[in-house]
Amino acid sequence: AKNSSIFWHSSNSQMTSSIASSFASLFLGMTLMSIAERQLGWYSKARSEIHLEIMMRT
DSSP states (O other), X not given: OHHHHHHHHHHXXXXXHHXXXXXXXXXXXXXXXXXHHHHTHHHHXXXXXXXXXXXXXX
C-alpha cells in the first residue's frame, strides 16, 4: 500500500508539472501572438482580405 501511494504521488506531481508547463507555454504563445498581431496587424488584415477574395471567387 505504501509503494502504490508513493507512485501515485509521483505521478500526480508529474501531471501537475506538465499542466503547469502547458499553461506556461500557452501563456507564452498568447503573449507572442499578441506581439505578432501588433507588429503584423497590417499583414493579417491584408491576408484576411485576400482570404475573403478567394472565398468570393470560389
